[in-house]
Amino acid sequence: MAKRPTNKVENETIIRLGRRIKLLRNEKNMTQMDVAALVNIDPSAVRRYEKGRVEMGFTTLMKFAEALEVSVNDLIYSEE
Numbered sequence: 001m002a003k004r005p006t007n008k009v010e011n012e013t014i015i016r017l018g019r020r021i022k023l024l025r026n027e028k029n030m031t032q033m034d035v036a037a038l039v040n041i042d043p044s045a046v047r048r049y050e051k052g053r054v055e056m057g058f059t060t061l062m063k064f065a066e067a068l069e070v071s072v073n074d075l076i077y078s079e080e
Helices: 008-027 032-039 043-050 058-067 072-076
Strands: none
Touching: 008 032, 008 043, 008 072, 032 043, 032 058, 058 072
16 A cells, blocks of 8 residues: 655655656546556556655556656656
8 A cells, every 4th residue: 555755855766657658648638537547557546656746656656657668767757
């Protein structure tokens, strides 16, 4: 189960990751439902991840990277 970020640095990282997921999803003209189906999670979870409300485990991170056709590094270390 995803948990809430606990400190400011962690929170900023989670928010940045969520923005990156949303950006990539929009670039691929995918809906939250499309991504949710590929990641095998509820669409409301995609929404929470994109808003940076919860952090995700590594397995989920890998599934998002695969669904969005990017590497985990590209997902995490974007050039914003």
